[in-house]
Amino acid sequence: MKLTKDEVQHVAELAKLQLSDAELDEYAGQLDQILAYAQQIQSVDTSAVPPTPQVLPLSNVLADDASRDSLSNDQAVDNAPDTDGGYFRVIAVFDESGA
């Protein structure tokens, strides 16, 4: 299996990463190694093992529906790089088509 540069570019875009051409080559190689390792694990016969989403011996950890105090607005936005009237403020987002 060999990852293409386009595939690495696609994954990088999903993660909002800007990679240089050299980085794309470098990470393609590294990701290849990781996938090769996963492939090695996939060769183990797990047909008799149910999928395991969790390794902890826990289930139904549920809380009662009783409210507790929230953070104040000051606390909530305290770490934000930019705020406006109690809102978090970010650079305008538009749908990608611009529509």
Next chain:
Amino acid sequence: MTQEYNVVVGMEVHAQLLTNTKMFCRCSADYQGAPPNTHTCPVCLGLPGALPVSNRAAVEATIRTGLALNCEIAETAVFARKNYHYPDLPKGYQISQYELPLCRNGWVEIELPDGSVKRIRIHRAHLEEDTGKNTHAGLHTLVDLNRAGMPLLEVVTEADIASADEAYAFLTKLRSVLRYLGVNSGNMEEGALRCEPNISVRTPEQAARGELGAKVEVKNLNSLRAVRNAIAYEAERQAGVLNAGGVIEQVNMGWDEDRQRTVLQRSKESSEDYRYFPEPDLPPLVVDRQWVEETARTLPELPDAKEQRYRQDWSLRPADTGAITGEKAVADYFEAAVAAYGQEDGKPQRMANWITDELFRLLYADGEGQDLRQIAATRVQPQQLAALVQMVDARKINANTGKKVLELMYGSGDDPQTVVKREGLAMVSNTDVIDAAVQEAFDSNPDELARYRSGEKKLFGFFMGQMMRATKGKADPQAARQRLQEMLDG
């Protein structure tokens, strides 16, 4: 030649669950109208190291809804992360359910115009969290995370819906069930219930081969009517594109309510781009069968069951059963009124007529109008309406006067007996009074009387009207008709 197309619709419905707290933290869910970012905590802000804990009430509401929608309830349900970037999603992923949702394979029945019943299959129903709210302001976007992390029930149908009207009927029924269960307000204007239909068209030949056209998802639908209009519009648009030799692209569209048309939004991401994986911070939900059975026992009688009971036990006309069972508040009112009035001799149907004709008219004309749930707050108690109809039955007042009395009761909350007495509306069956009224009608209209007596029998109705006017509508119509006939022929 213009090709004919069939429309195929599947729906995704998001319903905000009526819990006290959010899905994975205990921030209060009562954030409507609150200042921005005042109902948040490290969990719903997506701060590092915060640990989500599922809301028991939301899980139970989902199981209840699944049962009411005839779904299989999973023995094991698992939360998953749906990864994408948007400012209203602080963690960079939404906690949802993917491979193992809580509910699968259900159905909802709708009635078609010809009276037949169609089953719309439910593919799945699962729990997830809502996003925050973006407000676009020029070069910036303002983000309020009060809504972030609110519990959402997502219901996904199979592509069983074949018209805009079927979609309308389905959503109406689903909303009714959610309200009966008390799990959702059903308020589409405020976004507590959101519907995203995906719409495609295909030729009958494609349908025969089991092929589907490219589907278009439509968002921004804030009312049942908008859903119906958007589907009708989109089906016609797609047929037009195909007939002009064009191709339908799989895209997202938004509904423009002002212009009554769909407009293009961003291109649709394919599902693998979300890179779902199991949520490591939340242990699975294991729903043992005892939990399911106990939950099933808490379900109220649902609209379909009520409708059937009204038809079978009380011989109610189908047109009325739907009108009454659609809102639980109306059904509750109707049943209380029938309990006071009686179940024998077609009485439930008579009561249904009074409610759907007269009381609905008053409700629609009142205040906000349109929302029949106002019936729960009307001043006319069900027992008072029953007493009014009993007075009409006993011919203490005639039916037209009864309508007037109801109007006065609606304004004042008084008993019908009080209103009738105060307004002097008791029915007149005293022969002397009726005879005097008939005579008055004759004296004022000698020409009509002569024409009647020379054979123009259709003037009977005219004299009846004159006579009723002379008694201010209070005459006992039966006695009046009889005396009028005798005196005309006499």
